[in-house]
Amino acid sequence: MYTNIFKGIFIKRYNRFLALVYVNNRLETVHIKNTSRCSEIFLPGTLCYLEKSLNPNRKTKYSLISAEKNGMLINLDSQIPNEIIYNAIVEGKILSNLKPTEIKREVKYKSSRFDISFFSENENKEYFLEVKGVSLEKNGIVAFPGSPTSRGKKHMDELVEAVKEGYGAIVVFLIQMKNVDLLIPNYNMDKDFTNALINAKKNNVLIMAYDSLVTKDNIELNKEVPVSFEEKYRNYF
Incomplete structure (x- = not known):
């Protein structure tokens, strides 16, 4: 999946997108593929893996x-979960009970x-x-x-609207690590998203989570x- 991998030592984060890492015997400013805070991971001296661009x-x-x-090892690529779940549906690894066909990516519904x-x-109906x-x-x-994710709240609200209009709706959380026991909404980080997720569950939006097997590449x-x-x-977090 990833190629041209190098081991690095995390030094500091500049902003949402950039960090300083010691890699290949020098200090490099690198791109972070995750805009979450990750403050418990991005500590000075943390071992990390980087993909070198061609x-x-x-x-x-x-x-x-x-x-x-x-x-x-925790994968921090925020773009990869969509690909993992899409492939899992296509290959029949998940949601096979629904007999999915016409599987598409990046589908517009209202303003989402x-x-x-x-x-x-x-079930003879379309799912988002x-x-x-x-x-x-x-x-x-x-x-x-x-x-905090106002975009995430908007997605939950519009999935509820989709269900009310006769569509099926699902949220899949891809946990980018292995050996976890439970997923919970992070109320103290974003109570509005948490309440929207709870409301989605109450309105028949299917909520699922899967963990992952992660290696350096x-x-x-x-x-x-x-x-x-x-x-x-x-108040766990």
């Missing part, structure tokens, strides 16, 4: 794609653009599906979002992970 005209030679936290759509032969990547973890529990779908909305987890 484009000689690119301003940054490297993109940071993964990093270790407590010995666990959902990641995936398909027609369910089993939104994918969210997850990298925030503590003691085997993961949470979304890692940063690959990430692949692993197993389904439970999602909890229990009040006791509200």
Whole structure:
């Protein structure tokens, strides 16, 4: 999946998109493929992996794609979850009970653009599906979002509208690491998104989560992970 991989040592983050990393025996400004805060991962001295671009005209030679936290490798590429879930549907690894056909990416609905759509032969209706990547973890529990997301709330609200108009709707959280026990909404980070997600569940939007097998040059779908909305987890993060 990834090629031309180099090991690096994280030094500091400049902003949402750029960081300073020691790689290939020199300090380099690198592109971060994840705009979440990731403050528990991006610590000075953290081992990370970078993909070197083959484009000689690119301003940054490297993109940071993964990093270790407590010995666990976490993929931080925010663009890859959509591809993973799309391929999993096409290959029949998930949602096969719905018998998906006409599987498409980047589908417009009202003022939103959902990641995936398909027609369910089993239910004889079209589905919209939104994918969210997850990298925030503590003691085997993961949470979304890692940063406030008004766009995420908008997606949840419009999935509810789609259900009311007769469509099917699904949210899939791809956890970009393995060996996690539970996914929860991150209320303290974004209560508006959390409430919108809870409302989506109440209005028959299917909420699912899967963890991943991550290596320095690959990430692949692993197993389904439970999602909890229990009040006791509200202040977990």
